[in-house]
Amino acid sequence: MITAKNKNYSAFLHSSSLLKTHKGKSTARRKGLIMGTIDLFNRDKSFSLMKRLLPWTLCVLLTISFFYPLPFSPFPNPHLPLSSNNTITYLSSLSASASPPSSAEREKTNETRCDYFNGxxxxxxxxxxxxxxxxxxxxxxxxxxxxxxxxxxxxxxxxxxxxxxxxxxxxxxxxxxxxxxxxxxxxxxxxxxxxxxxxxxxxxxxxxxxxxxxxxxxxxxxxxxxxxxxxxxxxxxxxxxxxxxxxxxxxxxxxxxxxxxxxxxxxxxxxxxxxxxxxxxxxxxxxxxxxxxxxxxxxxxxxxxxxxxxxxxxxxxxxxxxxxxxxxxxxxxxxxxxxxxxxxxxxxxxxxxxxxxxxxxxxxxxxxxxxxxxxxxxxxxxxxxxxxxxxxxxxxxxxxxxxxxxxxxxxxxxxxxxxxxxxxxxxxxxxxxxxxxxxxxxxxxxxxxxxxxxxxxxxxxxxxxxxxxx
The missing domain is CATH 3.40.50.1110 (SGNH hydrolase)
Known part of the structure; x- marks a missing residue:
């Protein structure tokens, strides 16, 4: 143990990414998906019933796409809070479920991954x-x-x-x-x-x-x-x-x-x-x-x-x-x-x-x-x-x-x-x-x-x- 009685202790003293949303690209993808669907229906008259339902379908799809990213999108929704610690957990949960993780789940993830030594x-x-x-x-x-x-x-x-x-x-x-x-x-x-x-x-x-x-x-x-x-x-x-x-x-x-x-x-x-x-x-x-x-x-x-x-x-x-x-x-x-x-x-x-x-x-x-x-x-x-x-x-x-x-x-x-x-x-x-x-x-x-x-x-x-x- 080092104490002040140690005459040699003086020797020691002398030796001493931010995520981007790409909203434009995501919007273009959604528009492409929608237009492709319209072309498909125009080619086949047998889908008249479905065509009548199309406006309602589009409303639902657009509403969902506004709040949640499409499954193939590599970017999280810019409207939801996202910390660097729960990015991976959040993305994986969206791919498995339509709903985002609860605040309690996010808090649990943060606590588990917390860097206790930086503060x-x-x-x-x-x-x-x-x-x-x-x-x-x-x-x-x-x-x-x-x-x-x-x-x-x-x-x-x-x-x-x-x-x-x-x-x-x-x-x-x-x-x-x-x-x-x-x-x-x-x-x-x-x-x-x-x-x-x-x-x-x-x-x-x-x-x-x-x-x-x-x-x-x-x-x-x-x-x-x-x-x-x-x-x-x-x-x-x-x-x-x-x-x-x-x-x-x-x-x-x-x-x-x-x-x-x-x-x-x-x-x-x-x-x-x-x-x-x-x-x-x-x-x-x-x-x-x-x-x-x-x-x-x-x-x-x-x-x-x-x-x-x-x-x-x-x-x-x-x-x-x-x-x-x-x-x-x-x-x-x-x-x-x-x-x-x-x-x-x-x-x-x-x-x-x-x-x-x-x-x-x-x-x-x-x-x-x-x-x-x-x-x-x-x-x-x-x-x-x-x-x-x-x-x-x-x-x-x-x-x-x-x-x-x-x-x-x-x-x-x-x-x-x-x-x-x-x-x-x-x-x-x-x-x-x-x-x-x-x-x-x-x-x-x-x-x-x-x-x-x-x-x-x-x-x-x-x-x-x-x-x-x-």
Missing amino acids: EWVSDSKGPLYNDTTCGTIKEGRNCITHGRTDLEYLKWRWKPIECNLPRFEPQTFLQLIKNKHVAFVGDSMARNQLESLLCMLATASTPKLVYSNKTGKENQFSRWNFPSFNATVSLYWSPFLVHGIEKSSTDPNNKLYLDHVDERWARYMGEMDLIVLSFGHWFLIPAVYHEGDSVLGCHYCPGLNHTEIGFYDVLRKALRTTLKSIVDRRGARGRGIDVIVTTFTPHHFEGEWDKAGACPKTKPYRNEEKQLEGMNAEMRKIEIEEVEEAKAKARRRLRLEALDVTKLAFLRPDGHPGPYMNPSPFVNGNVKHVQNDCVHWCLPGPIDTWNEILLEMMKNWENQLRNED
């Missing part, structure tokens, strides 16, 4: 589902309100996707979806942060029971909770690189990563997992030496060592590729026996250097036009999404795999970090010269609750798809 933060007076006193699983460093934070406006924002509404978290629905299942959060302290948020929201419906905890220092590195009423298990596996790694120590300031071997500390339990949520990235910004096979590939920020400086982008890609391949190889043969979510990289918001009074003093989200996702944040996100898509193609429906793309919506929330309130009452002694800040992790409750709201919608969509296939 903006909007004002919301309802506030979070829980608070600092109703949840007993908040890590001390994230409990901003208890630690004295008084500017609580950061709790009054909701993420609003452009194409739809993101429903509020439904703890009962989530618990039903994981009934008799095991959900594992694997990764670094951001995985733990998201897990803590989920436990707090689920606790509003059912109290989680801690059944296992393996602490290293102050941190719960391997923990497991159970929801007895649902026989559901939620666990945490500390693995900041996902692959095998040896963390730096007082005698060796460099991490050692073995990029071709998944971390067996969590992977050996893969057989009992039903959903894996992977979250990693920040530890790759710390000085490290990289191994693959029997060779040293190079290093990141390792002055004094005789290794080639190769940065961390390609290393991040290799680590995620090894991890996803291991999951596909070990669990893919069992069909849909496991689901995988990769939570994308979440940016920090230090203003100034982290160890020289760097802080995150913003009290409101950024507007979309204020900040553009670029540089390291954009590159980390791009790598993770590309590797997820490549793994999906190789898995060939043997398992379900998606990216929980929270990079942008996290990037727009500089106000949601603990800041100085990572410690209790940081200003109790007056105006001190230097107060340690955490501008990496997220207050609980806070913006990270949105990660789990989107996670639930992804799980609901998976369940709907499974029912439709059956």
Whole structure:
């Protein structure tokens, strides 16, 4: 986990169609059809009865053609509202039925296809589902309100996707979806942060029971909770690189990563997992030496060592590729026996250097036009999404795999970090010269609750798809 005590963190900071209606063509087609019909009747006098009915027939045809396109027309009716999301569904429904889809059907289609990751933060007076006193699983460093934070406006924002509404978290629905299942959060302290948020929201419906905890220092590195009423298990596996790694120590300031071997500390339990949520990235910004096979590939920020400086982008890609391949190889043969979510990289918001009074003093989200996702944040996100898509193609429906793309919506929330309130009452002694800040992790409750709201919608969509296939 990155903390302000990490003397090497400064190395990271330095490395850082519109549809056209063609009304004229459609009208010409209709006129051609009508004239062809008139010529047909003029050729044969035996159709006198039908000729007498012709005017009425033409009135009906013209009325219908005005409101609905002819079956062979490739263009939708310009008089009906049509969004880009339901174009395909709308056209196919017209070919199968004379009536257009209902508003409820269109709304259902939009919700199913919604891009939850493209939107903006909007004002919301309802506030979070829980608070600092109703949840007993908040890590001390994230409990901003208890630690004295008084500017609580950061709790009054909701993420609003452009194409739809993101429903509020439904703890009962989530618990039903994981009934008799095991959900594992694997990764670094951001995985733990998201897990803590989920436990707090689920606790509003059912109290989680801690059944296992393996602490290293102050941190719960391997923990497991159970929801007895649902026989559901939620666990945490500390693995900041996902692959095998040896963390730096007082005698060796460099991490050692073995990029071709998944971390067996969590992977050996893969057989009992039903959903894996992977979250990693920040530890790759710390000085490290990289191994693959029997060779040293190079290093990141390792002055004094005789290794080639190769940065961390390609290393991040290799680590995620090894991890996803291991999951596909070990669990893919069992069909849909496991689901995988990769939570994308979440940016920090230090203003100034982290160890020289760097802080995150913003009290409101950024507007979309204020900040553009670029540089390291954009590159980390791009790598993770590309590797997820490549793994999906190789898995060939043997398992379900998606990216929980929270990079942008996290990037727009500089106000949601603990800041100085990572410690209790940081200003109790007056105006001190230097107060340690955490501008990496997220207050609980806070913006990270949105990660789990989107996670639930992804799980609901998976369940709907499974029912439709059956």
